[in-house]
Amino acid sequence: MNSPSRRFDLDVSIADVDFRSATQEQIVKDFAKFDLYFPDGFKTTVFSIEEIEYLVGQHVVALIEKGERHLLQLLYTIDIPEKKFLNMLSQVDFLNVLTHQIVLREAYKVWLRANFSS
Secondary structure (H helix, E strand, O other): OOOOOOOOOHHHHHOOHHHHHHHHHHHHHHHHOOOOOOOHHHOOOOOOHHHHHHHHHHHHHHHHHHOHHHHHHHHHHHOOOHHHHHHHHOOOOHHHHHHHHHHHHHHHHHHHHHHHOO
16 A cells, blocks of 8 residues: 555556556546446456556547536536536547546546555
């Protein structure tokens, strides 16, 4: 477990299998609120960061197809600020950037719990 004074670094944290597994569990929990489910093995098999982002990206596309409101509700649940989202909209690789930010924020939630919960 990291010490509370250590800064969050996705590349360092995500290299840890237990951390990546906990991040996947957090993703499953948040996406389930929107009736978006991951493959059965997603909770039991540790995926690479690229695989995680790919699967999250598929669900983001599904939400976009349902309508902007659904996507915005997910971003609120995950705690991605509206201003940050609006800045992402103008990027050529919007979906990749958004997907990465979602995974980053979910991982950060896991890191905060591991480092600051009692």
